[in-house]
Amino acid sequence: MLTGLQIAIIGGDARQLEVIRKLADLDAKISLIGFEQLDFAYSGVVKEKFKDVNFAEMDCVILPITGTNSEGKVELIFSNEEVILTEDVLSETPDYFTIYSGISNSYLDTLAKKMNKRLVKLFERDDVAIYNSIPTVEGTIMMAIQHTEFTIHGSTVMVLGLGRVGMSLARVFDHLGANVKVGARKSEHLARITEMGLTPFHLDQIDQEVKDIDICINTIPHLIVNASVIQKMPTHTLILDIASKPGGTDFRYAEKRGIKALLAPSLPGIVAPKSAGKILGNVLAQLIEEDVLKRKE
Structure with a gap:
């Protein structure tokens, strides 16, 4: 009490x-x-x-x-x-x-x-972040369905970051039938991605890895999806940036290139x-x- x-x-x-x-x-x-x-x-x-x-x-x-x-x-x-x-x-x-x-x-x-x-x-705190990843993942799925013209099943989904939210996102999109690749820097994270049966890549290679993706989900609160990265994406790619404001995406260049990029921090407070x-x-x-x-x- x-x-x-x-x-x-x-x-x-x-x-x-x-x-x-x-x-x-x-x-x-x-x-x-x-x-x-x-x-x-x-x-x-x-x-x-x-x-x-x-x-x-x-x-x-x-x-x-x-x-x-x-x-x-x-x-x-x-x-x-x-x-x-x-x-x-x-x-x-x-x-x-x-x-x-x-x-x-x-x-x-x-x-x-x-x-x-x-x-x-x-x-x-680990407990808050892990519990909070549940509504975050549900909200991300909702946005992915709303803003694409293709199914998640069979699509290629890139998740940037294997933190507590990134891990949940990668696992759930894999269970939905997507081909999931996950970018990280730490060797232990790359090992974990492999253990999960997903495709790992080092973030230094992001320019090469975005060439065939349908959805890019960023969880890193630093500019990682920059103009150089966006320039190499297919034009139908959907970018969902769920990092805290201002996110990690060059939204100006994405708009210039005709790629839909959405900043969606605090998803749990919106969807659940x-x-x-x-x-x-x-x-x-x-x-x-x-x-x-x-x-x-």
Whole structure:
């Protein structure tokens, strides 16, 4: 139980609704910031303006999956309010105050370190990333079907990256009957791709490997599908970039060449917000109880 804890939840998408329900059920007191356009009535949950929140009384804050931008601004979906996480805000908080975010950036990392606050990046946890790969894969399949004129079965699908999401994608598209090739850099990943019965290639050879593909799925948050790579793709190729913004694709050149390229980060929040929210809610409940509650006591 989270009885006695005060939690601030800032903005986010529909996944946050399940997080709110989970934490409220555990008897936490929750201040919602950036949700005024959303009808949500729940015991122990109040809507507040960011400027009115007393952060001295807060035990932790839960940011949207995307965290902040490079200036500390938090993107809000259900509000027009401006929310910027600053040193002044964190200076009011107790020593054990913890920041929870899906991902981070240099601004948020630096801010937390300077203010000596614990920063937990949820998507760097294996359990969250693996559970989250389930709705991500389903969403990717949905987009592949919607934006192609051929079946996945028998098509040639390239997956870039064999991380926790990349592995799930490669396995499922293989089970759907696609000819799957996977690009990676680490020798152990190339070995794993071979063990899975798929076609491995080193990312240094991507230019040669794209010449016969029908679908390219990128999970790497760096520019990997550049103009040189796109120039060698068949014109019917569909690029699905599911890496975090801004993705790893040269979208301008893809459009110039007539290749459909779609950036689709945060797929779980789009295709299965309820399931994705339950994953985050369960993990956050455990973390807050283990970390914040014990440190507060």
